[in-house]
Amino acid sequence: MRQLFRFHGGVHPPEHKAVSSAAPIVQARLPQRLIIPLRQHIGTSARPCVAVGDKVLKGQMIGRAEGYVSAAVHASTSGAVVAIEMRPVAHPSGLSDLCVVLEADGDDRWIERTPLDLGRMDASYVRNRLRDLGLAGLGGAVFPSFIKLNPGAPAKVSTLVINGAECEPWITCDDRLMRERAQDILTGARIMATLLHSTNILVGIEDNKPEALAALQAAARSLDVPADIVAVPTLYPGGGAKQLIQVLTGKEAPSGGRSTDIGVQCFNVGTAYALARAVQHGEPLVSRIVSVTGAVARPQNYEVLLGTPMAELLEQAGHTSEANGVIMGGPMMGFDIADTAAPVVKATNCLLVKSPRLFPPPPRAMPCIRCGACARACPARLQPQELYWFARAKNFGKAQEYHLFDCIECGCCNYVCPSHLPLVDYYRYAKSEIWAREQEKNAADLARRRHESRVSRQEREKVERAERLAAKAPVKKAQATVPPDSAEAAARKALIAETLARVQAKQAGTAPENIDTNSSS
Amino acid sequence: MLAAVLVMAAIALLVGGVLGYAAVRFRVEGDPLADKIDALLPQTQCGQCGYPGCKPYAQAIAEGSADINQCPPGGEDGIRRLAELLGKEFKPLNAEHGQPKPKSVALIDEAVCIGCTLCIQACPVDAILGASKQMHTVLAAECTGCELCIAPCPVDCITMQPIAEDLANWKWKYPAVPLKDVA
Ligand code: SF4
Ligand code: SF4
Numbered sequence A: 001m002r003q004l005f006r007f008h009g010g011v012h013p014p015e016h017k018a019v020s021s022a023a024p025i026v027q028a029r030l031p032q033r034l035i036i037p038l039r040q041h042i043g044t045s046a047r048p049c050v051a052v053g054d055k056v057l058k059g060q061m062i063g064r065a066e067g068y069v070s071a072a073v074h075a076s077t078s079g080a081v082v083a084i085e086m087r088p089v090a091h092p093s094g095l096s097d098l099c100v101v102l103e104a105d106g107d108d109r110w111i112e113r114t115p116l117d118l119g120r121m122d123a124s125y126v127r128n129r130l131r132d133l134g135l136a137g138l139g140g141a142v143f144p145s146f147i148k149l150n151p152g153a154p155a156k157v158s159t160l161v162i163n164g165a166e167c168e169p170w171i172t173c174d175d176r177l178m179r180e181r182a183q184d185i186l187t188g189a190r191i192m193a194t195l196l197h198s199t200n201i202l203v204g205i206e207d208n209k210p211e212a213l214a215a216l217q218a219a220a221r222s223l224d225v226p227a228d229i230v231a232v233p234t235l236y237p238g239g240g241a242k243q244l245i246q247v248l249t250g251k252e253a254p255s256g257g258r259s260t261d262i263g264v265q266c267f268n269v270g271t272a273y274a275l276a277r278a279v280q281h282g283e284p285l286v287s288r289i290v291s292v293t294g295a296v297a298r299p300q301n302y303e304v305l306l307g308t309p310m311a312e313l314l315e316q317a318g319h320t321s322e323a324n325g326v327i328m329g330g331p332m333m334g335f336d337i338a339d340t341a342a343p344v345v346k347a348t349n350c351l352l353v354k355s356p357r358l359f360p361p362p363p364r365a366m367p368c369i370r371c372g373a374c375a376r377a378c379p380a381r382l383q384p385q386e387l388y389w390f391a392r393a394k395n396f397g398k399a400q401e402y403h404l405f406d407c408i409e410c411g412c413c414n415y416v417c418p419s420h421l422p423l424v425d426y427y428r429y430a431k432s433e434i435w436a437r438e439q440e441k442n443a444a445d446l447a448r449r450r451h452e453s454r455v456s457r458q459e460r461e462k463v464e465r466a467e468r469l470a471a472k473a474p475v476k477k478a479q480a481t482v483p484p485d486s487a488e489a490a491a492r493k494a495l496i497a498e499t500l501a502r503v504q505a506k507q508a509g510t511a512p513e514n515i516d517t518n519s520s521s
Numbered sequence B: 001m002l003a004a005v006l007v008m009a010a011i012a013l014l015v016g017g018v019l020g021y022a023a024v025r026f027r028v029e030g031d032p033l034a035d036k037i038d039a040l041l042p043q044t045q046c047g048q049c050g051y052p053g054c055k056p057y058a059q060a061i062a063e064g065s066a067d068i069n070q071c072p073p074g075g076e077d078g079i080r081r082l083a084e085l086l087g088k089e090f091k092p093l094n095a096e097h098g099q100p101k102p103k104s105v106a107l108i109d110e111a112v113c114i115g116c117t118l119c120i121q122a123c124p125v126d127a128i129l130g131a132s133k134q135m136h137t138v139l140a141a142e143c144t145g146c147e148l149c150i151a152p153c154p155v156d157c158i159t160m161q162p163i164a165e166d167l168a169n170w171k172w173k174y175p176a177v178p179l180k181d182v183a
C-alpha cells in the first residue's frame, strides 16, 4: 500500500456521475458538415494547408503547426473543404475563430497511416511527429503534448503521473475510457515513460471509480507494465495536476513553477490513449470521448469526431423540454456555450445540459463577511477573500502579490462562499486585465525602441549630410582661389613632399640607410 | 594589528574601486525622472500633447513646464499613473488636446497608393514598408495608431481601422454583480 498525502482544502460537491457512467461509449453519428477550428490547443493557431475545393481524407493534415507552442489539425473524416472562414467556437467569449468547414462524403476513408517505430527513431523526430499528429492534452488544458514529452536535462522527469482522477462532477469520459480501453492507456503511458526516461509510473484514480481501477490493474498485469495504479480519495479538485501530484508523491511544485521542477510530469488518461493510437497506428487526433449529460434523454459517453457541431451531438443524446443552456466542461470549471453551432474540439470533455431543476439560479450575492471559508477550501492555499477585494478594487499589483496566478480557477471558493460571491469571475477578470497590460507595455516598449532608433538615424543622417557638405566646400574653394601653376602651389607641393618624407623616414626606422637618399631628394 | 589595518585598507580600496567603476560603467544617461515618466506614457508618438513625441513631453513634465493631463492615448488611467508617480492630484484630461479613441491601426488602400513615400517620412516608428513608386504597406503589429500618416497622403488612401475583438485579445469583463444591500 502506497503512502498518500493530502492537499489543502478541497470540497465534496454532489457527484452526479452515475447519470452517464453506466452505459458504454457509443460512436456519435457522422455529421454532414464538420467545422474544424485551427486553434484547438494552447498556443499559436495552426496555419491552414488546404484550400477550398480540396478533397481530403480522414486523418489528412489540414492545419500545420505554427511556431513552437502549437499542434497540427486534421480532417476528422473524408470529404471536401467547402470553406475556410470565421465560425463561432467553444469559448467563453462566444467569439468566432478561423475554421475549416468540411462536407463529409460519407465514406469516412482514412489516409494511409504509418506507425512510429520508436526503437529506430530519434526522440526529437518522434516528438515532431506527435506535433504533426495533433496531440494535445485531453484533460481540458490542451497543451501540445510533444513539448511536455521533452525530458529536458537527462533524467529530469523521474516520475510519470497518469491522471485518471476525473474529480469534476457529472463528467465520466475518462471513467468509461479507463473501463473500456485500459490496455491502450497503459501502452501510451509506457511510451511516455520511455520518451521521458521516467523510472516510475503512477496512475491516480479517485476511489469512486472502482471499475476503472480494476480494469487498469488487470491491464497492468496482462501487459506487464510496471505502473502503480493508485486509488486516491475522492475530493474535489483532486484531479488538478498539482493536487494529484501532491497526493501521490507528497511533493509540491513551487509557486509559479512547473511540476518538472520536482521531477514529475503529468498527463491525462485520454492523452495517453491518444498517444498509443498515434504511435502504434500512426493515427492523428481526430476524435475524442465526450460525456453528454444533465438534462438530456440519453445521458452517455460518445466517441465524437472533432468538428462535429455540438447541436448534432445534443440531438443524438435527445432533447428534453426543460433544457435551458449548455455548459462545456463541468459545473465547477466549465463555461456556458452561447451557440451550439460551435463544434466539439480537443478540449471538449463534456457537454452538460442545464435545466432550472438541476441548476437553479444562484441566490443573490451579498457582501463578503470575511468568514474565511474560502481560504479553508482553497487548494492553492490562497486568501480568496483578499484576492476578491483587490480584483474588485482593480488593485492588480496587490492581487499579484497575493499570488493571483497560483489560482487554478477550481471554484472551491465560490462553492463554499456563504455570500454567493462569484469570486472566480473576479480572478479571471484580474488575470486577463494583467495580461492585457503586460501586452500593452510590451507594445509601448517596442514603439519606444523603434521611435528612438528612427530619431537617432535621422540625427546621424543630418550629421553625415553636414559633413559631406563641409568636406566638399574647402576643396572647391582651394580650386577656385589658387591657380594650379602659381608659386604658392609649388611651395605647397614641396611642403607636402617634405612632410611625406619625414613620415616615411619615421616608419622606416629599422632601415636607417634610407634616410640620406630620401632626405636629399 | 598591522595586518588588520592592511586588510581593512585593502578592502576599502577594493570597494572604492568597484564603486567608482560601477559609477562610470552604469551611469544613468539623461534625466531619471523624465525616463520614469516616459515609461508611463503610451509611446503612440502622436504629438497630441503638444510635443514632438512622448519623450519630449516627459521631459517637459519633469521640468514642470507641462501638465500631466495632456496625453489623450494614455487616457484617465495614464493620468492616474502619472499623478501617482509625481505625487500630484488627479485631474481630468485636458480636452484641448483631444479625446481618447479606441485603439486603431492604419490601413493603406494598396490599389490607390501611388508610392510617394510621404507617409513613410511621417511615421514616427517606421511602421510603413515600401520604396519610392512602389505600393506601401503598414506593419499592423508595429503601428501605434498615431494618425500622423493620414494628413500627408496626397491621394487619401490611408484609413484608421479600429482593432476588432478576437480570441487573442478578448478579455474577461468586470463581473456585474448586484450586491444585496445590507442595511
Ligand atoms: S467565503 Fe465568501 S464571505 Fe467568506 S471570506 Fe470568503 S469571500 Fe468572504
Ligand atoms: S478558484 Fe482560485 S482562489 Fe478559489 S479556491 Fe480555487 S484556487 Fe483558490
Ligand code: SF4
Binding pocket: B041, B042, B043, B044, B045, B046, B047, B048, B049, B050, B051, B052, B053, B054, B055, B057, B070, B071, B072, B073, B074
Ligand atoms: S499625446 Fe501622443 S506623443 Fe504625447 S505623450 Fe501621449 S502618446 Fe506620446
Ligand code: SF4
Binding pocket: B105, B106, B122, B123, B124, B125, B126, B127, B128, B138, B142, B143, B144, B145, B146, B147, B148, B149, B150
Ligand atoms: S502607420 Fe500611420 S498611424 Fe501607424 S504609427 Fe505609422 S504614422 Fe502612425
